[in-house]
Amino acid sequence: MTVVLITLGAMIGAPLRYLTDRAVQTRHDSVFPWGTFTVNLAGCLLLGGISGAALSTPWMMLVGTGFCGALTTYSTFSYETVRLAEQRTYLYAALNIVTSLVAGLGATLLAYTAVHALTA
Template identity: 55%
Template sequence: MTVLLVMLGAAVGAPLRYLVDRAVQRRLGTGFPWGTLTVNVAGSWVLGLLAGASVGGGTAALAGAGFCGALTTYSTFGYEAVRLVEGGARARASAYVLVSTAAGLGAAGLGMVLGQGFEAVGK
């Protein structure tokens, strides 16, 4: 049953990642990987929220492993950073790595704090 929940969450997260990436690229252009940055920060926030609220079991499988796992993408993050370096945009690549890391960690931390608040209210 858990595997099915992960699959269901991933079936929503992966297409959403694609759609968000394309929408952001249309608005902001393709010179910087804003789409991947957006989904990775959003997914970090959601996963932090789930962890902070101590969500477990089926909800963790569906929303955490499935949805957030498919929404976020470390492989694309790495690929895009390398492509920026190969294209001679070292400063942009460095900014991308630093901003992605800081924003992802910050979003996860904020999500955890908010999730802990939700958990406390629910008790």
């Protein structure tokens, strides 16, 4: 049953990642990977929130592992950072690393703390 829940979550998260990435990126005239940044930040917020809510294991598998796992993308973040460096846009590469890590950790902590306080 766990594999089915993870698969169902991923079936929604993966296409949503792609569609969100394309929609966000086409609105920015910049080499900075705004689409990937957006989906990763959204995934951090959601995962922090559901972790703070202490959902049951089936819900964590569906939403946390399946949906958030497919929505967020460390490999694309890494690839895009390398591409920025290859294009000699070192400032954007560094900004991508720093902002993604700081914003992602901050979003997770904020959502976890807020939801945990509301549900405790």
